[in-house]
Structure formats: structure tokens, C-alpha cells
Amino acid sequence: xxxEVCNLVEFNDTMFNKLREKIKNWTKKLSEKSGKExxxxxxxxxxxxxxxxxxxxxxxxxxxxxxxKEKAEKLEEKERKEKKHKKEKIIIREEPEPEEEEETRNFxxxxxxxxxxxxxxxxxxxxxxxxxxxxxxxxxxxLEVADKMIKELKERVVGKEFLKKEVEGMIEEIFKDVIYxxxxxxxxxxxxxxxKNSEKKEPYVILFCGINGSGKTTTIAKIxxxxxxxxxxxxxxxxxxxxxxSIEQIKKxxxxxxxxxxxxxxxxxxxxxxxxxxxxxxxxxxxxVLIDTAGRMHTAxxxxxxxxxxxxxxxxxxKIFVGESITGNDAVEQVxxxxxxxxxxxxxxxxxDIDEKGGTALSIGYITKKPILYLGTGQEYExxxxxxxxxxxxxxxx
Numbered sequence: 206x207x208x209e210v211c212n213l214v215e216f217n218d219t220m221f222n223k224l225r226e227k228i229k230n231w232t233k234k235l236s237e238k239s240g241k242e243x244x245x246x247x248x249x250x251x252x253x254x255x256x257x258x259x260x261x262x263x264x265x266x267x268x269x270x271x272x273x274k275e276k277a278e279k280l281e282e283k284e285r286k287e288k289k290h291k292k293e294k295i296i297i298r299e300e301p302e303p304e305e306e307e308e309t310r311n312f313x314x315x316x317x318x319x320x321x322x323x324x325x326x327x328x329x330x331x332x333x334x335x336x337x338x339x340x341x342x343x344x345x346x347x348l349e350v351a352d353k354m355i356k357e358l359k360e361r362v363v364g365k366e367f368l369k370k371e372v373e374g375m376i377e378e379i380f381k382d383v384i385y386x387x388x389x390x391x392x393x394x395x396x397x398x399x400x401k402n403s404e405k406k407e408p409y410v411i412l413f414c415g416i417n418g419s420g421k422t423t424t425i426a427k428i429x430x431x432x433x434x435x436x437x438x439x440x441x442x443x444x445x446x447x448x449x450x451s452i453e454q455i456k457k458x459x460x461x462x463x464x465x466x467x468x469x470x471x472x473x474x475x476x477x478x479x480x481x482x483x484x485x486x487x488x489x490x491x492x493x494v495l496i497d498t499a500g501r502m503h504t505a506x507x508x509x510x511x512x513x514x515x516x517x518x519x520x521x522x523x524k525i526f527v528g529e530s531i532t533g534n535d536a537v538e539q540v541x542x543x544x545x546x547x548x549x550x551x552x553x554x555x556x557x558d559i560d561e562k563g564g565t566a567l568s569i570g571y572i573t574k575k576p577i578l579y580l581g582t583g584q585e586y587e588x589x590x591x592x593x594x595x596x597x598x599x600x601x602x603x
Contacts, residue, residue, distance in 0.1 A: 345533030345564030420555035426458035442482030555581035
């Protein structure tokens, strides 16, 4: 089944706009500074004009006299050869010696390299590394991730030679490579569902976690609609039995997209709701079960224990964390806690369409070493995109 490919043009135009301009300014400064230093090195040192005594003046011209003498001897030798071969009309042409030609070529090669290449020193990099770290932190990149990015960039830049006219572009490309390597390649959920259904004849169970207000319930409805378009049937378990009106909310989504919702009364055991949804799916040959959970603050121990219990009872094939891309370090702390409690397998970032910074994606990807699977880009059920790290990196516009 063909997976929907995301279109990240609008998302990344807003997300990395400010960071992109600042990074360009930084690389321009580095290029200009390196260029000025290279030009200063090219300027020959001026000879000091010192008055000469008469004898010292003669000594100065001694090498010239020797050279004239050598040239005179060569001319005499040439005349002798021409006289000797005059009858045969052979003209002897004096060619430069191979060693002289090689020295000349090396000389011009060195001059050309000095003009066209610059080397980024550790001192230059350290001056701008602090500024770069500040830019990353301002754009919701976690401190340890910013340090990692700067360290990687330093290893690939310092001491390396770049063409002067291409230094900005080369540094930008290296920076994009670092970002690309931080992000984990996402897997195809639809393919995993099909494989389990064909091999074990059992429903594929997905457990969703995240705090209230992150868009978790809406995201579940979006994924259910996404699976439906890929001809995969699903059922939703309303296992958030704590928050008021949560069951009515998920049922409303289910009615709109035509997906069955399994629910119990408020206050009942959430694990039993998930268990009944899995049982219903097996009985009715439904391919996927989507389990909603409560989203009290991630620091609440009871919530984490509750989700851990649901995970132990329902044995999900996939555990997805849903967080807001605009919350920055808060989302990083949230995902750390949920990951410690149940061990998440993937991430969905919501509100990506209004994120003007974008460091959350890099931070969460690096901290958890888990892939970002989807991006939520609006309120409509169609406003969800399969994450593509290659396109994400290319659209940064660095």
C-alpha cells in the first residue's frame, strides 16, 4: 500500500525562517574574516630601505655578474653549435630545463591556492560557536543537542580548506548533514499493520500517550482517517476515563470519520477499555486498535503507572508519544518521562503549522533516538503528514 508523502514547504518556511537567516549571516562573517586573513597573508613584506656603503653595493651586484658570465658562456656554446651544424641547416633552440619548468608550475599553483582557498581555524570557529549555540537555544533546540550539533560541525570544519567563494555553501551543507543524521528514519505504520494481519491474523494495537492539550485525541482521529484512506480498518478505545467530556469528544470524532469507539463509564479502569477494544477487533476482524489515554501532567506518578498498566494489559505493538512542536524543552521533558514509563516507539508532533522555530523536532529525535512518524499541520482530519527527514532537511533552506 502506498504511503502518503508529506509536503513540508509551508511548514519549514515558517519553522526555520529566523534560524536560516542567522546561520547565513554567521557563515558570511566566517567567510569574510577568513578571506581577509588570506589576503593579508598574500601581501608581500616590504623590504627595508637601508643606505648601502660602496663595497656593499658592489657585493649586491656580484650575483648579477655571475649570471651574466653564465649567459655569455651559453651564448658562446650556442654559436659553436650553430657553426658546427650550419651546413646541415640545423637550428638549435635552447629549451628550459625540466626542473625549472616544474618549479615554475609549483610556484603558480601555490599562488592560485592562496587566492582561491581558505582554512577555518579553531580560533575563528570558537568565536562564532557561542553565537551559534545561542541561536539554536533560541529556536527550541535542547542544550545537549545544540552542543552535539556544534561539536559535529567543528570536527567537519576546523582545519579544513574550502574554496573561498564556496565557504558559506559548504558550511551550510555540512550543517544540514548534521541535522539529517540526528533525525531517525521513520517506518511505515501501514506496512507493519498489514504484516501482522497477514502473519498472525490479529489486530495491530497502537497506544497513544501525552499530556492534555497536546492534540492527542484529535491526532488519533486523524490517524484513523489516514488508515481508512489506506484501506485499513480500525477501532478506537476511549481509555481516557478521567478527563470530563473526553469520551464524548472521541465519540464525536468517531461518528464524523465513521470509526467505531469502544467506551466505558467515567472512573472505570482504563486498561479494561483497551482490553475490550482489542477483543472487539479480534471478533470483528478489524485490523488496528487505537487506544486513547488520559493526559494529566507528565509529572503525575499515578498517570504514568496507569499508562504502564494499560501497556501491560493490552500489549501494544506500537507506543506513540504525542506532543506539541511549539513547547520546546517542555515536550522534551514530557517524552523523557513517558519513555521511561512505557518505552515509546515513535512520535507525533502537533501544531507544526504554527511552529516558527522547529528545534523541538531535532531535540526529541536526538533525546529519544526514536523516529518522528507524523506532523500535525491543522485542525482538519486530512491535516496530518507522514514525516520525511530528507525533505524536512532539504526544506530548511540553510
